[in-house]
Amino acid sequence: MLSSASTSSRFMPPQATEVAQNVDTLYGFLLVISLISCVLVIGGLIYFAVKYRRHTENDKTPYISHNATLEFLWSFIPFLLFMASFVWGWIVYHQLRTAPTDALEVMVRGQKWNWTFAYKNGRTSASEMFVPVGQNVRLIMGSSDVIHSFYIPAFRTKQDVVPGRYTSLWFNAEKEGDYQVFCAEYCGDQHSGMQAKIHVVSREKFEDWLGNDPYKDLPLVEVGRKVYTSRCVACHTLTDQKAVGPGWKGVFGRKEKLEGGSDITVDENYVRESILDPNAKVVLGFPRGVMPTFAGQLSEQEISGAIEFIKSLK
Amino acid sequence: MDDQQHHHMIPLKIYIQVLVLLLVLTAITVAAAQVNFGPWNTVIAMAIASIKAGFVLAFFMHLKYDDKLYRVCFGTAIFFLIVLYAFSKLDIVTRIVVEPFQ
Amino acid sequence: MATATHDPNKNYINEKSGIWSWLTTLDHKRIGILYMISVxxxxxxxxxxxxxxxxxxxxxxxxxxxxxxxxQVFTFHGAIMVFMVIIPxxxxxxxNFILPLQIGAKDVAFPRVNLMSWYCLMIGAAIAFFSLFYNGVDTGWTFYTPYSISTQNGTLLMVVGAFIIGFSSILTGLNFIVTVHKLRAPGMSFWRLPLFxxxxYSTALLQILATPVLAITLLLLTAERVLGIGIFDPKLGGDPVLFQHFFWFYSHPAxxxxxxxxMGVVSELIATFSHKTIFGYKAIALSSVGIAAVSFFVWGHHLFVSGQSEVAGILFSFITMLVGVPTAIKVFNWVATLYRGSMRFDSPLLFALGFIFLFTIGGVTGIILAVIxxxxxxxxxxxxxxHFHYVMVGGTLMAIMGGIYYWFPKMFGRMVNEFWARISFVLIFVGFNVTFFPQFILGAMGMPRRYYDYLPEYQSLNRISSVGAWTIGTGFLVGLFVIIHGMRKGVKAGPNPWGGKTLEWQTASPPPHENFHVQPVVTAGPYEYR
Amino acid sequence: MSTVKTATSGHHHHAHHYESAEHEYVTSKFGTWVFLVTEIVMFGGLFVGYILFHEKFHEMFHAGSTFLNWRLGALNTVVLLFSSLTMALSIYYAQLGKKSLVLLNLYVTLACGFIFLTVKYFEYTHKFHEGLFPGALFSYDGPEAHQFSNLGMYFSFYFVMTGLHGSHVIAGMGLITWLIVRAHRGEFGPEYYTPLECTGLFWHLVDLIWIYLFPLLYLIG
Known part of the structure; x- marks a missing residue:
C-alpha cells in the first residue's frame, strides 16, 4: 500500500527529519485514497459514458430517483476516510508544532528580501545558518517589515514570520547536508530571491563555526565581499546593471543626480549614509522606501568592508 | 383586481408607549454607565441596548406582526456575525506567545 | 394585462435596437447578455x-x-479572474438569463436593481483598471497587510474597485433570493425547482451573507492606506492575522x-444529455444548501501556517473535512445519473464530463490540503x-463553456458548430491537464507560489506547464470563434433542440420579452424522463 | 414597463411582472429585508473588529472613551429614537390616507436627521481641535497619549464607525427627501405606500445601529 508513498517521495525533497518521514507517510496514505477514489469516479464515468451511448433519439431510460443504501454508503465511507485522515493529520501537526524544551534556540529575522540569524553567544550570520546534526533546534522568528514565511521543504515545515510578534518553528535534522530555505509568503519584488541555506554539520564543525569570527584575518575587501553575498545580492549586481538598486561596478566616485535635483558624488560618506539611512538621498530613477536600513544589523567592520568592496569594483 | 386587504396597523397609543419606553431605557443605560460595575458594565449596556433594539424591531419595524421569513433573515445575519467573532476570538485567545531571548 | 397578439418573430433581441436600448434595458435576458460580453x-x-x-x-x-x-501581472491575473470573471x-x-425562465417568471423581482448590478461591475472594473496608471498593483489579489499598506502604487484604486464590484454580487444575490421566493410559477414548489x-439560491445566500464582510474589510484597508488607522498595521498595534481572518471569512464562501x-449547470447538463431523471434530486439540492451553510465555518484552513493558534487550526481542519462530504455526494450522484442513461456526446455533455473528471482531482487534492x-x-x-485551478478552471470555467453551448440555442436561437466546439473542448481539456498536473509535482517538490524566478531543478516541469497553458489559450480562442460564428451564422434552432424537460425549453428560442406567452403551470418535477 | 405612476392619490399601477399590487408590496418588503441583512453584516463586521480590539487593549479604549461627550451621545440617541417614531407615524398616517400628517412626520424625521448631523459636526470639530485624529494622524500629546502609544487606534474606530453610520444617516435623509417630493404629488395612500415602508425599515435600521454604537463607544469605552 505504501508503494505509492515511496514513488511519491521520488518527487519530494529528501526526508531530512523524522517529522518529514511522518508527513510523507501520511501524504502517501492520502495519495492512495485519492488514487482509488479517482479511479472509481472517473472509471465509472468513462465506463457508463461508453456503455450507455444513445442508440435512438427516443431511448427509454429507467426512472431511478434515488437509492437510500447506496447514498448512505457513499456519504458515510468518505466521512470515515476524512475523519481518519483528519486525526492522523492532527497527530503529525501536533508533532510539527510542539518544540522539545531542550532545543538550541536561534533568533531569525526576516527583512525585505533576506534572512539573518543570531545565536545566543552573539554570533550572527546572514542568508545561511549552521546547525549541528541530530540536535533539536528551535527558531524564534520575527519580521521587521512585512509578513514573510520561513519554509524548509526538506524538513516539511513552514511558519509565517509576522511583524509585531514572534512565531516559532522547530526541527531536528538527522542527516548532514545543505538544505534550501524559501520565503513562502509574498513579500514584494525579490520575494523569489529571499532564500537561505541551512548547513547541517557535525557537532565539532558547528562548535568551531559558532566560536570563530567569520571575518578572522580577512582583508576589508574580502569582508565586504562576504557582506555582499549574504546581504546585498538580492537587489544589487556586481556589474553596472540596475536590479532593484544600482549595479556596483564603477559606481564609486561617479556623479549622480538626486531626486531633489541636486548632484552628489558617490564617496565613503554617501555609501555609509545610504547603508544606515537609505532614504536620506535617493538617486533619481530609483524607488524610494524600498531599501531597508541596516543600522544596528551590520557591525562597523562590515560597513567599512562593504565600502572597500564597492570601491574595489572598477 | 387589487385585492387590497388592509395590512396590520399598530394603534398610535402603542407607538407612543414604545418611544417612551425606549427613552426610559436610554436614561437607565446612561445612569448605569456612571456607576463602575467593573466588567459588568459591558454586559448591562449590551443587555439594555438589545432590549431597545428588540422593541424597535418588534414594533417600529413590524417584525412582531410580519412574515416569519423576515425574522429568519435578521437571525441569520446575527448568527454569522457571531461565528466570525467566535472563531477569530478563539484564535486570538489560544495563541501561544513566543518570547525572544537576549 | 390583456394578452396582446404576440408576433412570433418578435423576441428580446430584435424587440428594440440601438446601443441605448441595451444600456438601459430592464429585461433580465438582455442584462444577461451584457454580463456575457463583460465577463x-x-x-x-x-x-x-x-x-x-x-x-x-x-x-x-x-x-x-x-x-x-x-x-503586477500575477496580481492582475488573480484580481480580474476572481472579482470580474469567475464570481459574476x-x-x-x-x-440572470435562465433563472426567471426556469421558474416560469416574467423577470427578476427588481429589474432596475439588476441593471444597477451590471453598472456596479463595470464601474468597479474601470476603477480597478485605472490603477494601471498609478504604477499598477503588486499585492496579489489577497491584499495581505502590512504589505498592501506600505506599497506605493495603485492598490487603493483596485481595493475601491473590488469594493464596488462586491455590490454587483450582493445585488445579484438579493435579486435571486427574492425572485425564487416570490415569483415562482404556480405549482412550482421548492422541491420542483430545477437544480440550477x-x-x-445557495450561491445567493453566500453572496448576501459573505460579501458585506469583504466590503467592510476593503473599507478598513482603504482607511488604513489613507488615514493610517492602524487596525491591521503592526507598527500601530494592529494585527495582520486579523485581516486574514476577515478577508478569508468572505473569500472562502466566495x-x-x-x-x-x-455544479448547478452540471446537474442540468448530466440530466438532459443522458435523457434520464437526475439521481438523488433531494440529495443534490440539500447538499448545495449544506455546502453554502458549512462554508462559513472553514475559512481558517487558509491560515494554517499564518500564526493562527494550533487549537483554531485543528477546529478548521475538522470542519473543512465536513464540507468535503456533501461535495463528494454531488459527484457520486452525477455519475449515478449516467447509469443506464442514453448519452449523446454533444459539446455541453463533454464539458460536463470534463468538469466531473477535473473537479474530482481538484476535490481530492482539496482534502489532502485540508489535512493540517x-x-x-x-x-x-x-x-x-x-488545486484551485483544478476546481476553478476545471470546474467553473468548464461549466461556463458547457452552459454557454447548452443554452446557446435558447439565448440566440441558433446552434453552434458542434465539430469546432468539440475541438475547443479537447484543446482546453488536454491543455489544462498538461498545464496544471505538473504543478502538483512542483508543489510537492517545494516550489513556492508567486515566484518570479525559481531554482533550475524546477525548470523542466515549468516548461511543460507553460506549453500546456498556451494550448488552453488556443482552446479558449477556438471557443470564442465558435460562439461568435454561432451567433451570426449558426443553424436556426427550435425551442427544444436537446429535449430538455425544464421550463425554459417550453418557450420560443430566443424567448419573447415577457418570456412566456401563456403563464406555464408546473405539475411535476424538473427532470421527468419517463 | 416600469411602474406607471398616476397623479390620483394613492392609485398606482404595479410593474408588469407582478400579479398584483399586494404581490409587489410583499416582494419589495422582502427585498428590503434582504438588503438590511447586508447592512447588518457590514456594520456587524466593524463591531466584531471593535470588540476584538476592545478586549485586546481594554485600558486604552477606556481612556479613549473618556474624551467623548456622553451627553451629546445621549442627545443624539433621543433624537434618532424620536425620528424613528415620526418615521413610523408617517407610514401610519399614509395607511389612513392623511396626506398632510404624512408630510409633517416626514419633515420632522428629516429635521431630526439634520439635528443628529449637526451634533456630530460639533463633536468632530471639537476632536479635530484637540488633535484627536485617527491612527497615524493622531497629534494629541496629553497624559493619556504618553500612557498609551496607540491611543490613535481608538479614534480610528470612532471615526470609521460614526463616519460610516453618519453616511447612512445622510443616505436615509436623501431617501426621505425623495419621499417628501412624491408625497407632495399625492402618490401615497392606503393602497400604495411601499416606498414609505421600505425607507422606514432602512431608517429604523440606521437607528438600531446607533442604539448599539452609543453604549459601545460612549459608555463602556
Missing amino acids: MSFFAIGGTFAMLLRWELFSAGRNIMDAHQYN GIPAFLG IWAL VYIMILPA GVDVHFHDTYFVVA
Whole structure:
C-alpha cells in the first residue's frame, strides 16, 4: 500500500527529519485514497459514458430517483476516510508544532528580501545558518517589515514570520547536508530571491563555526565581499546593471543626480549614509522606501568592508 | 383586481408607549454607565441596548406582526456575525506567545 | 394585462435596437447578455495575463519581464479572474438569463436593481483598471497587510474597485433570493425547482451573507492606506492575522460562490444529455444548501501556517473535512445519473464530463490540503495553485463553456458548430491537464507560489506547464470563434433542440420579452424522463 | 414597463411582472429585508473588529472613551429614537390616507436627521481641535497619549464607525427627501405606500445601529 508513498517521495525533497518521514507517510496514505477514489469516479464515468451511448433519439431510460443504501454508503465511507485522515493529520501537526524544551534556540529575522540569524553567544550570520546534526533546534522568528514565511521543504515545515510578534518553528535534522530555505509568503519584488541555506554539520564543525569570527584575518575587501553575498545580492549586481538598486561596478566616485535635483558624488560618506539611512538621498530613477536600513544589523567592520568592496569594483 | 386587504396597523397609543419606553431605557443605560460595575458594565449596556433594539424591531419595524421569513433573515445575519467573532476570538485567545531571548 | 397578439418573430433581441436600448434595458435576458460580453472580455484580459505569466516562467531567470512587472501581472491575473470573471460568471450571466425562465417568471423581482448590478461591475472594473496608471498593483489579489499598506502604487484604486464590484454580487444575490421566493410559477414548489435554481439560491445566500464582510474589510484597508488607522498595521498595534481572518471569512464562501453555480449547470447538463431523471434530486439540492451553510465555518484552513493558534487550526481542519462530504455526494450522484442513461456526446455533455473528471482531482487534492499536518508543507506552494485551478478552471470555467453551448440555442436561437466546439473542448481539456498536473509535482517538490524566478531543478516541469497553458489559450480562442460564428451564422434552432424537460425549453428560442406567452403551470418535477 | 405612476392619490399601477399590487408590496418588503441583512453584516463586521480590539487593549479604549461627550451621545440617541417614531407615524398616517400628517412626520424625521448631523459636526470639530485624529494622524500629546502609544487606534474606530453610520444617516435623509417630493404629488395612500415602508425599515435600521454604537463607544469605552 505504501508503494505509492515511496514513488511519491521520488518527487519530494529528501526526508531530512523524522517529522518529514511522518508527513510523507501520511501524504502517501492520502495519495492512495485519492488514487482509488479517482479511479472509481472517473472509471465509472468513462465506463457508463461508453456503455450507455444513445442508440435512438427516443431511448427509454429507467426512472431511478434515488437509492437510500447506496447514498448512505457513499456519504458515510468518505466521512470515515476524512475523519481518519483528519486525526492522523492532527497527530503529525501536533508533532510539527510542539518544540522539545531542550532545543538550541536561534533568533531569525526576516527583512525585505533576506534572512539573518543570531545565536545566543552573539554570533550572527546572514542568508545561511549552521546547525549541528541530530540536535533539536528551535527558531524564534520575527519580521521587521512585512509578513514573510520561513519554509524548509526538506524538513516539511513552514511558519509565517509576522511583524509585531514572534512565531516559532522547530526541527531536528538527522542527516548532514545543505538544505534550501524559501520565503513562502509574498513579500514584494525579490520575494523569489529571499532564500537561505541551512548547513547541517557535525557537532565539532558547528562548535568551531559558532566560536570563530567569520571575518578572522580577512582583508576589508574580502569582508565586504562576504557582506555582499549574504546581504546585498538580492537587489544589487556586481556589474553596472540596475536590479532593484544600482549595479556596483564603477559606481564609486561617479556623479549622480538626486531626486531633489541636486548632484552628489558617490564617496565613503554617501555609501555609509545610504547603508544606515537609505532614504536620506535617493538617486533619481530609483524607488524610494524600498531599501531597508541596516543600522544596528551590520557591525562597523562590515560597513567599512562593504565600502572597500564597492570601491574595489572598477 | 387589487385585492387590497388592509395590512396590520399598530394603534398610535402603542407607538407612543414604545418611544417612551425606549427613552426610559436610554436614561437607565446612561445612569448605569456612571456607576463602575467593573466588567459588568459591558454586559448591562449590551443587555439594555438589545432590549431597545428588540422593541424597535418588534414594533417600529413590524417584525412582531410580519412574515416569519423576515425574522429568519435578521437571525441569520446575527448568527454569522457571531461565528466570525467566535472563531477569530478563539484564535486570538489560544495563541501561544513566543518570547525572544537576549 | 390583456394578452396582446404576440408576433412570433418578435423576441428580446430584435424587440428594440440601438446601443441605448441595451444600456438601459430592464429585461433580465438582455442584462444577461451584457454580463456575457463583460465577463468574456475580462476573461480575455485575465487570460492574456496568464499567458504572460507562463511565458515568463518558461525558464528560470529573466525571460520577458522583471520581478516588479511579474508581480503586477500575477496580481492582475488573480484580481480580474476572481472579482470580474469567475464570481459574476455563472450567476450574473447564465443565472440572470435562465433563472426567471426556469421558474416560469416574467423577470427578476427588481429589474432596475439588476441593471444597477451590471453598472456596479463595470464601474468597479474601470476603477480597478485605472490603477494601471498609478504604477499598477503588486499585492496579489489577497491584499495581505502590512504589505498592501506600505506599497506605493495603485492598490487603493483596485481595493475601491473590488469594493464596488462586491455590490454587483450582493445585488445579484438579493435579486435571486427574492425572485425564487416570490415569483415562482404556480405549482412550482421548492422541491420542483430545477437544480440550477437550487445552486443559484445557495450561491445567493453566500453572496448576501459573505460579501458585506469583504466590503467592510476593503473599507478598513482603504482607511488604513489613507488615514493610517492602524487596525491591521503592526507598527500601530494592529494585527495582520486579523485581516486574514476577515478577508478569508468572505473569500472562502466566495470560492463556493464560484463552484456552486457550476455544479448547478452540471446537474442540468448530466440530466438532459443522458435523457434520464437526475439521481438523488433531494440529495443534490440539500447538499448545495449544506455546502453554502458549512462554508462559513472553514475559512481558517487558509491560515494554517499564518500564526493562527494550533487549537483554531485543528477546529478548521475538522470542519473543512465536513464540507468535503456533501461535495463528494454531488459527484457520486452525477455519475449515478449516467447509469443506464442514453448519452449523446454533444459539446455541453463533454464539458460536463470534463468538469466531473477535473473537479474530482481538484476535490481530492482539496482534502489532502485540508489535512493540517500535510498542509504545512504544501501551503503557499504550487500544489495549492494546481488545486484551485483544478476546481476553478476545471470546474467553473468548464461549466461556463458547457452552459454557454447548452443554452446557446435558447439565448440566440441558433446552434453552434458542434465539430469546432468539440475541438475547443479537447484543446482546453488536454491543455489544462498538461498545464496544471505538473504543478502538483512542483508543489510537492517545494516550489513556492508567486515566484518570479525559481531554482533550475524546477525548470523542466515549468516548461511543460507553460506549453500546456498556451494550448488552453488556443482552446479558449477556438471557443470564442465558435460562439461568435454561432451567433451570426449558426443553424436556426427550435425551442427544444436537446429535449430538455425544464421550463425554459417550453418557450420560443430566443424567448419573447415577457418570456412566456401563456403563464406555464408546473405539475411535476424538473427532470421527468419517463 | 416600469411602474406607471398616476397623479390620483394613492392609485398606482404595479410593474408588469407582478400579479398584483399586494404581490409587489410583499416582494419589495422582502427585498428590503434582504438588503438590511447586508447592512447588518457590514456594520456587524466593524463591531466584531471593535470588540476584538476592545478586549485586546481594554485600558486604552477606556481612556479613549473618556474624551467623548456622553451627553451629546445621549442627545443624539433621543433624537434618532424620536425620528424613528415620526418615521413610523408617517407610514401610519399614509395607511389612513392623511396626506398632510404624512408630510409633517416626514419633515420632522428629516429635521431630526439634520439635528443628529449637526451634533456630530460639533463633536468632530471639537476632536479635530484637540488633535484627536485617527491612527497615524493622531497629534494629541496629553497624559493619556504618553500612557498609551496607540491611543490613535481608538479614534480610528470612532471615526470609521460614526463616519460610516453618519453616511447612512445622510443616505436615509436623501431617501426621505425623495419621499417628501412624491408625497407632495399625492402618490401615497392606503393602497400604495411601499416606498414609505421600505425607507422606514432602512431608517429604523440606521437607528438600531446607533442604539448599539452609543453604549459601545460612549459608555463602556
